Amino acid sequence: MYRRTMSNPVQSFWWLLFVYFCNDVDGQIRYTIPEELDVGSVVGNIAKDLGVEVADIPNRKLRIASEAGKRYFSLDLRKGELVVSERIDREGLCEQSVPCLLPLEFVFENPLQLFRVEIEIQDINDNFPSFLTDERVLKISELVAPGAKFLLDNAQDADVGANSLRSYKISKNDHFKLNIKTHKDGSKIPELLLEKSLDREEQSVHRLVLTALDGGNPPRSGTAQITVIVLDINDNAPQFENSSYEAVLKENTPIGTVILKVKATDIDEGLNGEVKYLFGDQTPDAIASLFNINAQTGEIIVNGQLDYEQTNVHKFDILARDKGNPEMEGHSSVQIDIMDVNDNVPEITITSLTSPVPENSTIGTVIALISAKDLDSRENGKVKLSVTPSALFKLSPSVSNHHALITNGLLDRESYSEYNIEIIATDCGSFALFTKKTITVSISDVNDNPPVFSLPSYSVYVNENGAPGEILFTVSASDSDLGDNAKISYTILDSKVQDASVSSYVYINSDNGSIYSMHSFDYEKLKVFQIHVQAKDHGSPSLSSNVTVHVFILDQNDNVPAVIYPFAVMGSVSHQKMPRSAKAGHLVTKVTAVDADSGHNAWVSYKLVEATDASLFSVNLYTGEVRTKRAVSEQDDSSHRLLIEIKDNGEPVQSATVTVGISLEDGVHEPILDFRQHKSHEPASKSNKITFYLIVSLASVSAVSFLTFAILAVRCIRSSASRACCCVRRGDSDEYNNNPNRNLHIQLNTDGPIKYVEVLGGDMLSQSQSFRSCLSPVSEFSDFTFVKPSSTTDFKEMINVLDASLPDSAWTFESQQVRIFHSFT
Numbered sequence: 058m059y060r061r062t063m064s065n066p067v068q069s070f071w072w073l074l075f076v077y078f079c080n081d082v083d084g085q086i087r088y089t090i091p092e093e094l095d096v097g098s099v100v101g102n103i104a105k106d107l108g109v110e111v112a113d114i115p116n117r118k119l120r121i122a123s124e125a126g127k128r129y130f131s132l133d134l135r136k137g138e139l140v141v142s143e144r145i146d147r148e149g150l151c152e153q154s155v156p157c158l159l160p161l162e163f164v165f166e167n168p169l170q171l172f173r174v175e176i177e178i179q180d181i182n183d184n185f186p187s188f189l190t191d192e193r194v195l196k197i198s199e200l201v202a203p204g205a206k207f208l209l210d211n212a213q214d215a216d217v218g219a220n221s222l223r224s225y226k227i228s229k230n231d232h233f234k235l236n237i238k239t240h241k242d243g244s245k246i247p248e249l250l251l252e253k254s255l256d257r258e259e260q261s262v263h264r265l266v267l268t269a270l271d272g273g274n275p276p277r278s279g280t281a282q283i284t285v286i287v288l289d290i291n292d293n294a295p296q297f298e299n300s301s302y303e304a305v306l307k308e309n310t311p312i313g314t315v316i317l318k319v320k321a322t323d324i325d326e327g328l329n330g331e332v333k334y335l336f337g338d339q340t341p342d343a344i345a346s347l348f349n350i351n352a353q354t355g356e357i358i359v360n361g362q363l364d365y366e367q368t369n370v371h372k373f374d375i376l377a378r379d380k381g382n383p384e385m386e387g388h389s390s391v392q393i394d395i396m397d398v399n400d401n402v403p404e405i406t407i408t409s410l411t412s413p414v415p416e417n418s419t420i421g422t423v424i425a426l427i428s429a430k431d432l433d434s435r436e437n438g439k440v441k442l443s444v445t446p447s448a449l450f451k452l453s454p455s456v457s458n459h460h461a462l463i464t465n466g467l468l469d470r471e472s473y474s475e476y477n478i479e480i481i482a483t484d485c486g487s488f489a490l491f492t493k494k495t496i497t498v499s500i501s502d503v504n505d506n507p508p509v510f511s512l513p514s515y516s517v518y519v520n521e522n523g524a525p526g527e528i529l530f531t532v533s534a535s536d537s538d539l540g541d542n543a544k545i546s547y548t549i550l551d552s553k554v555q556d557a558s559v560s561s562y563v564y565i566n567s568d569n570g571s572i573y574s575m576h577s578f579d580y581e582k583l584k585v586f587q588i589h590v591q592a593k594d595h596g597s598p599s600l601s602s603n604v605t606v607h608v609f610i611l612d613q614n615d616n617v618p619a620v621i622y623p624f625a626v627m628g629s630v631s632h633q634k635m636p637r638s639a640k641a642g643h644l645v646t647k648v649t650a651v652d653a654d655s656g657h658n659a660w661v662s663y664k665l666v667e668a669t670d671a672s673l674f675s676v677n678l679y680t681g682e683v684r685t686k687r688a689v690s691e692q693d694d695s696s697h698r699l700l701i702e703i704k705d706n707g708e709p710v711q712s713a714t715v716t717v718g719i720s721l722e723d724g725v726h727e728p729i730l731d732f733r734q735h736k737s738h739e740p741a742s743k744s745n746k747i748t749f750y751l752i753v754s755l756a757s758v759s760a761v762s763f764l765t766f767a768i769l770a771v772r773c774i775r776s777s778a779s780r781a782c783c784c785v786r787r788g789d790s791d792e793y794n795n796n797p798n799r800n801l802h803i804q805l806n807t808d809g810p811i812k813y814v815e816v817l818g819g820d821m822l823s824q825s826q827s828f829r830s831c832l833s834p835v836s837e838f839s840d841f842t843f844v845k846p847s848s849t850t851d852f853k854e855m856i857n858v859l860d861a862s863l864p865d866s867a868w869t870f871e872s873q874q875v876r877i878f879h880s881f882t
Contacts, residue, residue, distance in 0.1 A: 085457070087158075088139070089177040092147035097140055100130065100176065103163065104137025107172055111137040118166040122408050126161035130176070139174075147178040148215040155217050164409050169423045171408060173456045182220040182273030186212040188281035189339040193267075195249065195285045196383040199257045200292030206236060207249040208374070208388045210339045212269030212279055219272045228266040233285070235267075240390070249283065257287040291381025295323040295332045297389040304357075307396045308365040316348070319355040321377030321387050329381030337374030337388065344373045348393075357391065365397040366432040399437040399486030405429050405494040408459065413499035416470040424498055425462040426455065429482040431490075439485040450478055462496075470500040471537045504542040504596025508534040510604040517572075517608045521580040522615055529563065532570040532604060534592035542596035545570075550589040550603065559588055563608075572606065580612040581653045614707025616653040618661045620715045623648065630698070630718045637721045641687045645674065648681035648715055650703040658707035666714070667700035674719070676701055683717065695721045 088101045104111050109119070114134050121127050131142040151157035159176040188210050195207050214222040225247040227235040232255060236248040247267060255263075263285040270278045297319060304317045323330040333352045336345060347361040348371070357375075371393045378386040408426040431438040442452050442460055451465040462478070476498045483491040510532060517530040536543040547570040552559045565572050572588065586608050593601035623631035623646060633646045652659040663681040668674055673693060675686045683699065697719040704712040 085173045085175055087175040087177060089179055090141075090145075091179045091181050092145050093181060093183060094141045094145060096142060096144065099133075100139040100141060102137055103132070103139045103174070107163070109137070109165070111135070116167060118164075120164055122162040122164045122171070123160060125159060129159065130161065145178055147180050147217075148184065150178060152215075153217055157217075162408065164426070166409075169409060169411065169426065169461075171426050171456055171459055173459075180217050180220050182216055182271065182277060184215040184220075184271075185277045186214040186222050186269035186271050186279035188212050188267075188269070188279060190281065192282040192284060193338075195283065196288050197251070197255060197285055198288040198290060198292045198383060198385070199255045200290075201251060201255065201294075203251050203254055205251045205294075207251075208337070209247040209249055209267060209283065210281060211244070211246050212281070214269075214271050216271060216273070221271060222269055223272040223276070224270045226268045226270070227283070228268075230263065230265055232263060233265060249285075255285075255287045261287050263287070286383070288383030291325060291329045291379065291383055291385050293323055293325045293329070293379075294385035295321040295377035295379055295387040297321040297375075297377060297387055299389060301390045301392065303392045303394070305394045305396060306359070306363060307398050308363045309398045309400055310359050310363060312359050312361065314359045316357045316359060316393060317391075319350075319357065319375060319377075319389065319391075321355070321389075323377075323379045323385070323387075325379060325381060325385075327381075329379050329385070331380045332377045333380070335376050335378065337376055340373050343368075344371060347371065348373070350375060363395055365395045365434070366401065369395045369397070371395070397434045397437055399433055399484060399488055399490055401432040401437075401484075402490045402492045403429050403431045403440045403482035403484050405442075405480055405482050405492060407494070407496060410496060410498075412497070413501035414464075414468065415503055416468045416500045417503045417505065418464055418468060420464055420466065422464045423461050424450070424464065425496060426459055427452070427462055427480060428457075428459045430458060431482075431484045433484065433486065437484055437486040441483050441485065443481045443483070445479045445481070446476070449476070452480075468500050470502045470539070471506065473500065475499050502539040502542055504538055504594060504598070504600060506537045506542075507600035507602045508536045508545050508592035508594055509602060510534045510592065512604070514604060515606040517606055518611055519574070519578060519608060520611045521578045521613050523574060523577050525574055525576045527574050529572045529574055529608065530606065531572065532590050532592075532606065534570070534602065534604075536594050538594065538596065542594055544595040545592050546595065548591050548593065550591050552587065552589055554586040555583060559586070562586070563588060565590065578610045580610045580655065581616065583610055585609050612655040612658055614654055614658040614705060614709065614711055616658075616705075617711045618650040618652045618703040618705050618713045620703065620713060621649045621651055623715065623717060625715060630716045632718045632720065634720050634722055635685075635689075637689050637691075637693075637723055639685050639689050641685055643685045645683040645685060645719060646717060648676070648683065648701050648703070648717070650681065650713065650715075652705045652707075652711070654705065654707060658705055660706035662704050662706070664702045664704070665699060666702045667698075669694065669697040669699075673697065674699060683719075689721060693721060697721075 086103075086106050090098075090100055104114055104119070109117065114132075114137055119132060119134070121130065121132065129141065129143050129145055130139055132138070133140055145159075147157050150159060157178040157180070159178060161174045161176060163172045163174060164170070165172070190210060193210050197205075197207065212222055212225070214220070222245065225235055225237060225245070227233065227247075227249070232251065232253045234250050234252050236250040238246040238248055240246065247269075249265075265283040265285065267281045267283050268278055269280070270276050298321070299319075302317055302319055306314075306316060319334065321332050321334070323332050334350050334355045335352060336350060345360075347359070347363065349358045349360040350356070351358065355377075372390065374388055374390050376386045376388050378384050406428045408428055410425040411423070414422065414424055427442070429440040429442055431440050440458070444450050444452050444462065447465065449464065449466040449468065450462060452460040453463050455461045462480075478496050478498055480494045480496065481491055482494075483489050511534070515530060515532060519529055532547065534545055534547075536545055546567045547565050548567060549560060549563065549565050549572075554562055560575075562575055562578075563572050564575060570590070570592070572590075588606040588608060589603055590606055591601050591603050593599050623633065625631040635643065635645050639645070648663055650661050650663075652661055662678050663676045664678070665671070665674065665676040670693065673686060673689070674683060674697065676683055676699075681701075681703070683701075699717045699719065700714060701717060702712055702714050704710050
């Protein structure tokens with residue numbers, strides 16, 4: 058435990074005798090060492106005694122927390138030993154207090170713990186007894202009778218216990234001997250006792266040596282010179298009424314208060330009997346600063362501020378001295394006990410503080426170690442601690458007068474990033490005193506909040522044909538955490554758009570959430586799609602949230618109307634035939650065009666821009682029907698050429714033209730359209746047979762659907778103004794849904810034969826996007842529109858299917874909504 062060789066044999070003896078340690082009733086560790094140990098001396102293995110492995114000391118950051126401990130001791134972290142770092146003087150630390158205890162506080166971290174260790178400093182005999190003055194002069198009259206006593210200066214020894222002052226002796230002489238007076242507290246006062254009468258004429262001065270001895274082994278001593286001057290007059294000394302006086306004062310007694318009054322009498326007469334009072338010659342300056350004695354009245358008065366915590370008892374000697382020649386004096390002692398009052402506020406000490414504290418700390422997490430003390434005694438010195446806010450923090454008793462500040466609730470940095478915790482210490486005095494101390498604890502962030510988008514969903518409207526790389530929209534999310542926990546990255550979650558990954562359409566800036574197009578969009582191919590965006594923070598573990606962005610493509614007028622009928626190769630003329638017997642209003646042919654755009658951009662109109670004879674033919678603006686304006690005459694040419702322009706309703710306007718050649722022939726009843734010419738070689742019997750079956754089917758259907766069509770016609774006519782249209786979407790009309798033959802409609806001429814057929818639904822029109830029923834007052838027919846195929850190719854496929862089914866018939870198509878006209882020959 059102690060490895061160094063001591064040069065001082067006395068020191069070595071005390072070390073071997075007293076160095077030990079034990080656990081007191083509070084579980085504290087106490088080491089006992091002698092004072093004046095050499096620097097570097099080992100006090101004990103603190104790691105072993107605290108139950109900690111030496112290897113764990115660096116990780117747990119063992120340190121001495123108390124200032125006194127840091128001054129006199131240090132830790133050898135390699136061995137876990139407590140060693141002396143500075144000379145220890147017990148008398149300087151504790152003066153006369155026994156035992157002399159030096160409290161040390163050791164703090165461990167990870168986890169936070171505090172241990173209290175007491176070091177008892179044992180006294181060694183390192184101080185000599187000493188007198189306040191080297192010489193004491195006594196003036197004694199030769200008339201003084203044997204048996205008279207004279208107070209001598211007592212010696213002081215800073216050591217305690219067995220090493221303190223034990224006895225006095227006086228040098229050998231014929232007239233005096235030494236008398237020892239013992240007080241209640243055990244202190245010894247030397248008195249000079251006159252054994253034999255003095256004779257000034259024989260010897261006027263006596264020189265004696267007073268020796269004070271302590272109880273050490275070997276004992277130490279101190280001496281003082283006693284000079285006795287023999288006087289020839291004033292043979293009676295003053296006598297106090299009491300040999301000692303006692304009083305009790307509160308420490309807050311005001312200055313000027315009379316404590317007590319002493320009295321002494323002298324039986325001499327005249328000046329020899331007049332008495333004055335004064336402090337003894339060896340009265341310390343500290344006593345003289347606190348008290349005063351009235352030389353005339355003997356009143357002892359408070360002269361300074363008393364302090365129980367500094368000294369709780371004061372002892373001093375007083376003298377009563379006459380005015381004779383020589384002067385005679387009597388002596389007495391005074392003891393004043395100081396009572397404690399509650400005049401000290403509690404003191405709060407923060408031993409250790411952990412800040413910042415993670416916001417996810419569990420209830421009971423230790424934040425700080427706090428100690429409180431009050432210099433007062435008894436109830437006045439008892440301290441109670443409280444803390445605010447108490448809902449989140451509380452104090453838990455720890456070692457001795459220490460408390461641990463722990464969490465009492467869940468912390469949330471987003472609500473409060475910092476707490477000013479107020480510690481209040483209140484003593485238990487009748488008039489309680491208190492003190493406050495505020496500690497600031499910062500709350501560190503943990504990733505407990507996911508990013509939050511500014512909206513639950515987003516809708517974006519984008520024009521088609523935009524340039525690739527254009528910014529479509531910017532999503533934004535916020536995170537109430539801090540640092541990396543609040544830093545957000547945006548990604549697009551993988552999904553399918555028309556069987557392709559959404560990442561082939563758009564990409565996103567991961568830093569700011571801006572969404573860019575990968576290429577231009579085509580409304581006719583893609584009208585709407587969804588993007589699923591994820592916002593993820595950079596915390597560990599990271600948190601994320603998702604949002605859906607609905608992207609709507611807006612149509613632009615980027616498609617030219619396409620002529621469906623009459624079919625003609627680019628730049629060629631479509632040839633039609635009509636009878637010379639045609640009357641005014643005769644339907645020569647019908648131009649049908651569609652526009653792949655949507656809405657107003659898809660509305661088409663027809664205009665006759667050039668004609669061989671403009672007075673003979675006209676084109677319906679909305680249906681594209683080519684009709685005669687008058688009856689054909691013999692003077693009319695047999696061949697006519699019409700240039701028809703088809704325009705859409707978009708901005709800017711897109712247009713197309715078709716050239717129709719019309720031949721006037723005798724015997725022609727119905728027009729045979731040129732796109733059917735390649736089918737004319739098929740047998741007529743097969744066409745007639747199919748036409749027969751179709752007529753039978755249509756006749757049976759007409760009976761069932763007549764009522765439905767009539768109701769629709771009435772409703773639509775009522776709701777129309779100039780050009781009314783009533784639309785029935787699939788699933789919105791009971792009449793429509795309840796019609797089992799809704800895939801076929803017919804139009805009859807006034808003379809009975811079938812004029813045209815409208816076909817929809819079924820496999821042939823499986824690509825239809827909507828069913829609409831329209832009655833147009835512009836047309837003379839009560840025709841219906843149901844189907845909008847997705848492209849011109851679909852129209853051509855329909856024509857081919859119908860051609861195969863009805864080889865001896867002719868078909869036309871109207872507008873983008875598509876009327877399929879069927880003429881039977």
